[in-house]
Amino acid sequence: MSKALLYDNTICIGCKQCEVACAGQNKLPYDDTIAAEERQSGHKLTVVLTRGDKFMRRLCMNCQEPTCASVCPVGALQKTAAGPVTYDAGKCMGCRYCMVACPFGVPKYEWNKLVPKVQKCTMCPDRVAKGQQTACAEICPTGATKFGERDDLINEALQRIRDNPGKYVNHIYGLNEVGGTSVLLLSSVPFETFGYRNDLSTDPLPMLTFRVLSRIPDFVPLGGMLLGGVWWITHRREEVAAAEGRGHEAETDEQKGRKQ
Amino acid sequence: MKIKFSFWKLVFLFLMAAGFYATVIRFTKGLGASTHLSDQFPWGIWISFDVLCGVMLAAGGFTLTAAVHILNIKRMHSIVRPTILTAFLGYVLVCVALMYDLGKPYNIWHPLIMRNPHSVMFEVAYCVMLYTTVLALEFSPIVLERFNLRKPIKVIRGILIPLVICGVILSTLHQSSLGSLYLIIPEKLHPFWYSPLLPVFFFISAIAVGLAMTIFESSMSARHFGRQLELPILQELGRVLVVVLSVYGILRFEDLLNRGVLRLAFQPGYEMYLFWLEVALGVILPLLLLSQRKIRVSPGGLYLAAVLVVLGFITNRMNVSITGFERSAATHYFPKWTELSVTGMIIAAGFALFGLAVKYLPIFPEEHAVERPLQAGAGPVAATAVLGHAGD
Numbered sequence: 001m002s003k004a005l006l007y008d009n010t011i012c013i014g015c016k017q018c019e020v021a022c023a024g025q026n027k028l029p030y031d032d033t034i035a036a037e038e039r040q041s042g043h044k045l046t047v048v049l050t051r052g053d054k055f056m057r058r059l060c061m062n063c064q065e066p067t068c069a070s071v072c073p074v075g076a077l078q079k080t081a082a083g084p085v086t087y088d089a090g091k092c093m094g095c096r097y098c099m100v101a102c103p104f105g106v107p108k109y110e111w112n113k114l115v116p117k118v119q120k121c122t123m124c125p126d127r128v129a130k131g132q133q134t135a136c137a138e139i140c141p142t143g144a145t146k147f148g149e150r151d152d153l154i155n156e157a158l159q160r161i162r163d164n165p166g167k168y169v170n171h172i173y174g175l176n177e178v179g180g181t182s183v184l185l186l187s188s189v190p191f192e193t194f195g196y197r198n199d200l201s202t203d204p205l206p207m208l209t210f211r212v213l214s215r216i217p218d219f220v221p222l223g224g225m226l227l228g229g230v231w232w233i234t235h236r237r238e239e240v241a242a243a244e245g246r247g248h249e250a251e252t253d254e255q256k257g258r259k260q
Numbered sequence: 261m262k263i264k265f266s267f268w269k270l271v272f273l274f275l276m277a278a279g280f281y282a283t284v285i286r287f288t289k290g291l292g293a294s295t296h297l298s299d300q301f302p303w304g305i306w307i308s309f310d311v312l313c314g315v316m317l318a319a320g321g322f323t324l325t326a327a328v329h330i331l332n333i334k335r336m337h338s339i340v341r342p343t344i345l346t347a348f349l350g351y352v353l354v355c356v357a358l359m360y361d362l363g364k365p366y367n368i369w370h371p372l373i374m375r376n377p378h379s380v381m382f383e384v385a386y387c388v389m390l391y392t393t394v395l396a397l398e399f400s401p402i403v404l405e406r407f408n409l410r411k412p413i414k415v416i417r418g419i420l421i422p423l424v425i426c427g428v429i430l431s432t433l434h435q436s437s438l439g440s441l442y443l444i445i446p447e448k449l450h451p452f453w454y455s456p457l458l459p460v461f462f463f464i465s466a467i468a469v470g471l472a473m474t475i476f477e478s479s480m481s482a483r484h485f486g487r488q489l490e491l492p493i494l495q496e497l498g499r500v501l502v503v504v505l506s507v508y509g510i511l512r513f514e515d516l517l518n519r520g521v522l523r524l525a526f527q528p529g530y531e532m533y534l535f536w537l538e539v540a541l542g543v544i545l546p547l548l549l550l551s552q553r554k555i556r557v558s559p560g561g562l563y564l565a566a567v568l569v570v571l572g573f574i575t576n577r578m579n580v581s582i583t584g585f586e587r588s589a590a591t592h593y594f595p596k597w598t599e600l601s602v603t604g605m606i607i608a609a610g611f612a613l614f615g616l617a618v619k620y621l622p623i624f625p626e627e628h629a630v631e632r633p634l635q636a637g638a639g640p641v642a643a644t645a646v647l648g649h650a651g652d
Contacts, residue, residue, distance in 0.1 A: 041299060067444060073382035074367075074374035093370050094363020097381045099302040101444050108299045109363065111292030116363040199447055208443045209380050212459055216383065220429055227330050227425045234332035 004150035012144035018136035061181035070206035084123035179204030279605020310357030319470030321347025322431035387434035472569035542572020
């Protein structure tokens with residue numbers, strides 16, 4: 001049901017039209033200087049990397065179970081059923097936990113603004129909601145970036161690898177990484193060449209913290225009862241001592257304690 | 261004495277002026293101009309020191325209220341008030357620091373209504389907010405007493421035990437959760453510091469630092485406010501500290517061993533040195549010192565051990581939040597002068613507010629403070645006034 005992007009770097013010609021379309025869609029500036037920048041930033045949400053004669057896009061992976069959405073204390077980042085992971089700047093308070101937590105290092109910050117936003121590709125949620133493709137997929141002249149149903153794209157990627165033995169690294173990046181992502185990548189050279197981590201778990205990361213957090217509802221009443229119980233026992237001891245006629249003794253104990 | 265006083269006054273004025281200037285830059289030019297933070301390194305010293313260490317250093321509040329009110333250890337009563345003062349100031353200053361660090365500080369109230377229970381940050385936000393309220397209530401009798409308002413004191417006294425219990429639970433939750441914040445980045449944090457036990461480590465070390473800070477703060481008070489030193493209490497805290505530190509040390513190394521990263525501790529490198537610095541300062545040296553009876557009972561020995569523990573765990577928090585990240589971020593972070601000035605100003609404000617509170621509020625139980633050198637030893641503490649202090 002959810003939409004995704006498939007990028008194949010054997011088809012990409014490095015024309016950077018996706019960068020141009022992305023800037024236009026997100027109302028960000030774009031010129032030759034920005035075109036030369038080889039990293040994502042507060043004003044560049046997707047980037048085509050060049051390594052020799054190979055290219056590779058970097059953009060938000062729009063994870064199936066996004067770490068950023070899980071860590072955001074105010075729910076400014078949300079995974080939509082259609083696929084995009086959206087951002088609501090009005091909710092954001094700027095704690096930047098999403099930037100710390102993202103396994104792909106995607107969210108960027110507008111450091112030089114007084115009212116800064118987190119910036120990342122959000123997979124054109126407005127266009128996707130209207131049934132259109134993302135801006136980058138629409139403009140791509142060679143079909144290197146393709147928009148479609150995630151399941152269909154996975155099948156197509158598998159087919160391409162099967163049909164062209166030796167052409168691809170035998171791995172669809174994003175199929176299982178951190179539980180799967182809405183951006184799928186095919187490459188003819190190892191993904192690490194372009195800074196993609198090969199050590200990511202296939203389990204979604206949010207479980208790592210939720211395992212701990214989900215114990216809180218049990219911990220609070222139990223802890224309260226335990227502490228209340230200890231309080232009751234320690235004070236009851238004193239009362240019993242007093243009632244058994246050792247009141248004087250207990251009091252001297254107490255005074256002794258104070259004077260120590 | 262006079263020269264020393266003026267010296268510290270000058271230091272204070274300097275820190276305040278620099279902090280004020282940095283504040284102006286932060287709020288007129290933004291985070292980019294006022295920090296060395298970047299997309300590669302989004303959390304700096306304001307989170308590492310001001311928030312993580314700030315909350316940790318204020319842990320004496322819940323440790324001591326639990327000991328006195330829940331465990332009913334009455335002889336520690338006389339140091340509850342200064343400890344609550346330290347904790348309350350600590351949390352207030354953490355909140356102040358957050359206003360600098362948040363990109364949009366005026367949205368700080370958003371977690372109140374925009375809830376995401378899957379977020380550790382959300383839980384920390386709620387607990388810190390609630391616990392600051394609890395501390396304000398625990399602290400309020402001291403202010404109310406000053407103005408002789410008996411009725412509200414009675415009310416606070418009536419709800420004191422539930423209040424203390426809430427405080428202990430909230431503290432347990434967020435002290436550990438500051439560690440849980442980092443559970444979600446197994447691939448980014450250096451294996452010295454990433455551990456599934458992070459929340460446990462943060463909690464146990466908070467107790468250790470809470471005890472150490474109480475010793476530190478009592479010793480400082482004895483020195484600077486002419487107070488008698490509550491030596492028997494501090495000796496007892498020192499004994500408990502040995503136990504807590506031993507538990508922490510054993511768990512820490514067992515965890516390294518289980519995860520198979522202990523060998524890294526013997527491969528020279530930037531992280532290795534800082535790891536050993538943290539462990540030596542916070543665990544090994546204090547344990548060596550405190551295991552000697554002669555040192556454990558002496559005011560100077562206790563003071564030294566407490567300072568080491570505090571420094572060691574400050575190093576620990578900085579390692580978790582800065583050192584441990586530098587490799588994966590492929591960059592070095594060193595705070596900009598503006599970041600340091602703001603932190604310096606906040607620390608200075610903490611000391612100054614503590615001094616003011618001691619001057620104008622009934623923080624210490626007995627009124628007739630006597631000027632005495634630190635080595636005066638274990639004189640009986642005139643704690644007769646304790647009974648008169650209703651609410652704490």
